[in-house]
Amino acid sequence: MGQKLPWRIVAEWITEGEACIRSVEKVYAAGATKFQEYLIGELAGIGKSLVLDGKVQSSLFDEHWYHEALVHPIMIAHECPKDVLIIGGGEGATAREVLKHKCVEQVVMVDIDAELIELAKKYLPEWHQGAFDNEKLKLVLDDGRKFLSTTDMEFDIVILDLVDPMEGGPAALLYTLEFYRLVSRVLKPGGAMVTQASSPILTPRVYATIRNTIASVFNITRPYITYVRSYNGVWGFVAASNSIDPSNLSPDAVDKLIKERIRGELRFYDGVTHQWMFTLPKPIRSILDSY
Numbered sequence: 530m531g532q533k534l535p536w537r538i539v540a541e542w543i544t545e546g547e548a549c550i551r552s553v554e555k556v557y558a559a560g561a562t563k564f565q566e567y568l569i570g571e572l573a574g575i576g577k578s579l580v581l582d583g584k585v586q587s588s589l590f591d592e593h594w595y596h597e598a599l600v601h602p603i604m605i606a607h608e609c610p611k612d613v614l615i616i617g618g619g620e621g622a623t624a625r626e627v628l629k630h631k632c633v634e635q636v637v638m639v640d641i642d643a644e645l646i647e648l649a650k651k652y653l654p655e656w657h658q659g660a661f662d663n664e665k666l667k668l669v670l671d672d673g674r675k676f677l678s679t680t681d682m683e684f685d686i687v688i689l690d691l692v693d694p695m696e697g698g699p700a701a702l703l704y705t706l707e708f709y710r711l712v713s714r715v716l717k718p719g720g721a722m723v724t725q726a727s728s729p730i731l732t733p734r735v736y737a738t739i740r741n742t743i744a745s746v747f748n749i750t751r752p753y754i755t756y757v758r759s760y761n762g763v764w765g766f767v768a769a770s771n772s773i774d775p776s777n778l779s780p781d782a783v784d785k786l787i788k789e790r791i792r793g794e795l796r797f798y799d800g801v802t803h804q805w806m807f808t809l810p811k812p813i814r815s816i817l818d819s820y
């Protein structure tokens with residue numbers, strides 16, 4: 530390994546007064562794009578990671594827990610998603626998972642940060658695994674909200690893989706009522722959306738607010754969770770639609786659909802895992818009820 534690296538740390542504020550600190554064992558790239566500060570490096574405990582504005586976005590240790598949880602439940606619940614929109618998802622791992630679905634004909638991925646995409650292509654091959662070169666993928670470098678306000682395209686599934694809604698952050702306006710109305714406008718009949726939604730334990734008000742905002746636009750709203758060590762614990766998602774309810778699928782039904790419709794290996798998601806994600810424990814149900 531050669532040269533001894535200077536001591537560096539990533540300190541991520543979890544809540545006021547609480548932070549997660551990780552030592553950075555190797556830096557591949559660090560700096561700032563027009564939209565965000567970035568670090569791509571080896572972090573203690575979780576390995577190669579992408580950090581944006583001080584927050585771990587994903588790590589090789591468990592990016593599959595996050596990306597498979599985000600993509601597959603809603604894709605499997607749809608009868609056959611052909612046109613998929615991803616907003617955000619700079620690492621290319623969300624596109625990688627979407628492209629495993631045999632039904633998919635076109636994936637439009639809209640990310641605001643062209644420099645970050647170039648960094649991901651160069652330094653995060655384990656994440657995108659060639660997804661950026663797939664002929665079904667159309668990459669649009671634009672703000673997701675601007676794209677939705679102007680496009681006349683329609684989609685079966687919309688996946689929101691955005692940075693958290695930090696005040697002043699690039700995605701702050703992509704967790705609003707107006708934004709979810711724009712999402713519902715581009716969905717085909719029978720379509721559905723899913724978003725990452727922060728942590729029900731670390732930021733319960735944010736999680737519940739995202740769920741409640743989405744519930745005011747769609748008839749069916751299903752919060753679900755997974756565990757992501759890189760994000761310091763339990764992580765939340767919200768799936769929504771006017772007709773699809775992913776929480777209804779039995780483990781056997783999910784396993785059958787995976788066999789029929791997904792090519793390639795899944796490392797996290799299967800029928801039992803699907804049921805586990807939608808079975809919220811009492812404290813999380815209480816959090817959702819209390820806001």
Ligand code: SAM
Binds near residue numbers: 595693
């Ligand atoms: N897994 C992550 C998490 O849960 O925090 C999200 C990861 S992904 C790297 C977040 C992406 O959102 C980045 O690539 C960033 O450039 C993109 N992004 C932020 N604001 C955006 C916006 N307004 N429109 C489109 N993409 C945006």
